[in-house]
Amino acid sequence: MAVREIYSHPVYQRYKTSLCTSATFFVIAAFLFTLFAPFILVFWSEGLWLKNAFYREQPTVQFKHQMLLLVDTQDEASYLAWSTYQNFNQLQQQHLRIPLVKTRKEDNNRDGRYDMLHFSVSVPVLATENVLGVKLILLFDYRLYRFSSLRMEAMAYMEHTSPLSGSEFIADGELRLRLKMPLSHKAVDTRYDTPVINGDSVFVSDYQLSKIFSDYISRNVSTYFECRYPVWQRGPSSSETFLIRGTVRYPEELLVYIPGFFQVLIWAWVQYLAVLLIFIYLIARVKTFIFQNQLIRTIVERPFVPKDHRL
Amino acid sequence: MAARCGKEYLFLVVKVAVFLPLSLAQVTTDSAFNASTQILTDSPGTSTDGLTSPGVVVTTESGGDAVTTAAGTAAAPPGPGEGATDIPVNTDIGSCICDLTENACDVNCCCDEDCTAEDRSSFTVCSDTSKVVDEQVCFRSTVIYTENAPETVNTSSSSFFCIVIDNNEGRNYYTVPDPVETVEEFVNLANMYGSSSFAIPDDTNATYGDFYKVGDSMYTLYQSLALGTLGLPRTSYSSLCDDSNPASFLLDQQTSCDRQLADLETECETTPYLSALTFFDGFKLAPTPRYLIDALPALNDTGEYYSFYANQSLIEFAVQEPVLCQDETGQQTSCGLDPGVVPAPSYDTQCGNVLLQVAYTITHNSSGAIEAVNVQLVLGNITSTTGYLRFGQKYTVAFFKADEVDTFSRSGNPGYIPGMPILAGNLVSQLVDGETRFSIELSSDRNNWLTVVKSTADGTCETNPDSRIPVNFGEDLRTGCMVSVTFSDTADRCQIIQDAALNALNGVTREYVATFGNSDVENVGDWVPILYEQITGSPSSSVEGTCNNMVVALHIEVIYANVGSLVNPQAKILGVRYNYAEGKTLSYTCAGAYCQTGSGSVLQNFEITSSVAFIDASTLPTPILAEDPGFEDKLPNDFFYPFTIGRSSVLELDIRLLWAGVLGYLVLKTEVA
Known part of the structure; x- marks a missing residue:
């Protein structure tokens, strides 16, 4: 009759020693090694501490109904200007030409966030004025919610000049976010919720494009209008208007942020644990080998001996 | 080494x-x-x-x-590959x-x-x-x-x-x-290895269907029996007209583009596109695409061939009387020409009878065949200026079905469609059978319903009430124009300036706005009255060079809400408010040379602003959910008796799950062991 194993259990083998022995030292050293070696290994292989992470979010963008427009004509001494800032208009008395501005926001997927803004600016021009260039600043309220709650005033700048006089400029592009630093994990960030153009100022210097742009680009978080395919409709128009039209789209952005404490810790723990388990296993085998063969001397307590084998 | x-x-x-x-x-x-x-x-x-x-x-x-x-006997040329240089296998032959x-x-x-x-x-x-x-x-x-x-x-x-x-x-x-x-x-x-190339793709031959379909070009036959298509000039890469663009069947289109002339005197009478005749005379329209292919006789059948153009089935362009003439200000009046006479351009210090607008009205039947074509012409004079001369032309194609009359373009059905003009009119009453009936009087020109001020090319306010900017649904809008005043004007004539400004802002007064894009003019209930904010105070002047309490801006707010299904929202206008800006002080800026003696007639411009805002007041549905059906007990109540002392169902469930887990763990453990 064949013999079958019907039950089994492990036997504890105890090794004992006093406090100040090489065996005690070995066990402590092995413990510390098991603990720290994985950490060092994981640290050296980079990426233990998660410094920054990514997420995607579609910003909540609202057109602020503020804009500044400059139109260059063939007359070198003159240009056309207009803005929604009364002080600017007051300064530009001689160049002021009030356009017809139409905007329409659209929420394609009806998720409550606007996806694009259609705009059209038709500037009345005289038949003698040939438009050679256009500069347009549109201002938006830009918000992010998912990690840090960011709120800022964003700018879309579009510019085109052409040696040929035109009747229409069409710009269809995207309002993209430019991050110089990662966003924080959790905070209300209103650092840049300040006007891009100081409309309260009565000084010409505050409305100079160079100043507006250098102030804006020094922000850590800013936007730019990306229009790869601008269209300049050549030939002056007989309809006595110059039309600037286009679409500003608000795409989903890939955002970099500094992860929070627990995210960093969990990520590090996952990596540490993976290596730690291997070390625990290996060191245990090493210890078993050393104590079984008594490479380091200890008091070996005999485990319980089955009755049959007792003499 | x-x-x-x-x-x-x-x-x-x-x-x-x-x-x-x-x-x-x-x-x-x-x-x-x-x-x-x-x-x-x-x-x-x-x-x-x-x-x-x-x-x-x-x-x-x-x-x-x-x-x-075999070749030696028959002396035939060697076959392909025959006697070719042998390529040894697995060898680099480019030594x-x-x-x-x-x-x-x-x-x-x-x-x-x-x-x-x-x-x-x-x-x-x-x-x-x-x-x-x-x-x-x-x-x-x-x-x-x-x-x-x-x-x-x-x-x-x-x-x-x-x-x-x-x-x-x-x-x-x-x-x-x-x-x-x-x-x-x-x-x-x-086919196996090739991909795309520069080879010219196989041309698909023009197909001539039995009837026109939406978007098809319409075929024409010229007096010379040349085939062509009905053109609709439009801008392509410049603002100049591109004449080769064809019109599309059943698609109403309106284009405007420019013509440029170098020398008016010589070009006036010779340039084809200046003449109105070019656009309707000398060619006829084919009623169906197949007609020309089927009915056109063979070329050798000379007598019949050359008289084919006189065929009654070909559709002639009928000039709509009267032919209009446009003067310098843009006013269009009848030219007073004899019926059926359309003059060609003629030069006499200025180029007269130049074509400015063409409007084709094409009548078709329900089976896609053209029955009649009407053409409305607008002529004008252009005068020579130095250098290049530019002027604009307008081309329109509109389609009507033969039996459809009195059509009306809705702005939505029922909800307003973004970009469509908002219906606005005035309340009128009519005595019918002894009782007063109210209805809304709506202008026939859809661009003249709800309007805001327009600026002329030099920036001043447009005074013609018919030439204003329509307010289209969903389009936030801002426009304005300028009132020029001198220093002396500001003190003495504040009221006149104010009247001019208000006149420009209001234009034609409208009382009611349609809630839906298809509201019936007979049903006044579907129209909401426009709320006017009353203007308080009147202009006054305290200091030389200033006008106090001037209203120079109008803000029109339209509140709408989406109604109906969430997947198919229909916009409904809830209310419209005319909000006049608070009285403002206009002051003639005295800086630099402006207020020096002798420069009292220097003009300063003040902006008059109209703006429109659309406010979405849609309320999303509040979800009403059914009550949680709860966990249905399948076991007897006392199955886990000692562990279910608390009778709270949630606690009960938790303890059960816990015990089920413990039991499962024990069973597994024993099996593994």
Whole structure:
């Protein structure tokens, strides 16, 4: 009759020693090694501490109904200007030409966030004025919610000049976010919720494009209008208007942020644990080998001996 | 040197050791390769000449002999591939690719047999050694010339996974392809390996259907019996008209584009597009696309052929009377011409009777055939200015079905569509059968319903009430114009300035706005009254150069909400408010030269602003959810009696789950053990 194993259990083998022995030292050293070696290994292989992470979010963008427009004509001494800032208009008395501005926001997927803004600016021009260039600043309220709650005033700048006089400029592009630093994990960030153009100022210097742009680009978080395919409709128009039209789209952005404490810790723990388990296993085998063969001397307590084998 | 060699040798051994498993893997690639060659030899066409694999080459050679003897008797030209240079299998056949000149030494070509040792001594580099080096092979031989003395040096490849021994030579050489003999083979290969190219795609011939479909071009027949299409000039890459653009059937279109003339006097009477006749005279429209193809007689059938143009079935363009004439201010009045007479342009200090607008009205029946074409013309005079002369032309095509009359373009059905004009009109009452009936009086011009002020080209306010900007649904809008005043005006004539401003802002007064894009004018209930904010105070002047309490801005707010299904929202206007801005002080800025004595007539501009805002007041549905059905008990109440002391169902469930987990764990544990 064949013999079958019907039950089994492990036997504890105890090794004992006093406090100040090489065996005690070995066990402590092995413990510390098991603990720290994985950490060092994981640290050296980079990426233990998660410094920054990514997420995607579609910003909540609202057109602020503020804009500044400059139109260059063939007359070198003159240009056309207009803005929604009364002080600017007051300064530009001689160049002021009030356009017809139409905007329409659209929420394609009806998720409550606007996806694009259609705009059209038709500037009345005289038949003698040939438009050679256009500069347009549109201002938006830009918000992010998912990690840090960011709120800022964003700018879309579009510019085109052409040696040929035109009747229409069409710009269809995207309002993209430019991050110089990662966003924080959790905070209300209103650092840049300040006007891009100081409309309260009565000084010409505050409305100079160079100043507006250098102030804006020094922000850590800013936007730019990306229009790869601008269209300049050549030939002056007989309809006595110059039309600037286009679409500003608000795409989903890939955002970099500094992860929070627990995210960093969990990520590090996952990596540490993976290596730690291997070390625990290996060191245990090493210890078993050393104590079984008594490479380091200890008091070996005999485990319980089955009755049959007792003499 | 010896030490270095030894080191290299050691390195090589290491590499071989590393590579052992890889060379084992080659065995499998070998068989795979053989299988692939098998497939190639199996393909049709290879059986005849069979230059693919070495085994078949042998048979070709014997077969080739047989063909040569046959050719000797019949003296036929050699067949394709016959007697071609034999390509040995698994051999690099480009042994000396730099030897390009026969019977002469090529510069820097060391393998050129025409080069003498003296020639070689003047070479700076051996271009034949710059062959493509297989990155996977460990060693590559580079022949360099140092001090004009030939010396061979072995350079070891630094790659870790380089191949030391390649058991499968075949995979380093191309398979030997067969020449293409038949068109079918060529097409097969081209389809298998070819991709897109610059070859001109096969032209699809114009199809002439039995009737016109939406978007089709409409065919015309000229007096010369040339075929054409009805054109609708429009702008393409510049603001100038592109005449070759065809009009599309059933698509109402309106285009405006520019014409440019260099010399009006000479071009006035000769340029075709200045004449109205160009756009309706001298050609006729085909009622259906097939008509011209089917009915046009053959060219040799001369008598009938040349009289075909007089055919009654062809549709003639009927000029709508009266022909209009546009004056400098843009006003259009009847030219007072005799019926049926449309003059050609004529030059007399200015170019008269120049075509400014063409409007085709095409009547069709329900089966896609054209029944009649009406053409409305607007003529005008253009005067010569220095340099280039530009003027605009407008082209319109509109379609009507024969039995449809009194049509009305809705702005939505029922909800407003973004970009469509908002319906606005005034309440009128009418006495019908002794009772008063109210209805809304709506302008027939849809661009004249709800309007805001327009600026002229030089920035001043447009005074013509018919020439204003329509308010379209969903489009936030801002516009304005300028009132120019002198210093003295500001103090004395504040009320006049204010009246002018309000006149410009209001335009034609509208009382009611339609809630839906299809609201019925008879049903006043579907219209909401416009809320006017009353203007408080009146202009006054306290200091010279200022006007206090001036209203110079109007803000129109439209509140709408989406109603109906969430997936198909319909916009409904809830209310409209005319909000006049607070009284503002206009002050003539005295800075610099403005208020110096003697410059009292210098104009300063004040902006008058109109703006429109659309406010979405849609309320999303509040979800009403049914009550949680709860966990349905399948076990008896006292199944876990000692552990279910608390009678809270949630607690109960939790404890049950816990115990189920514990039991499951125990069972598993015992099984594993």
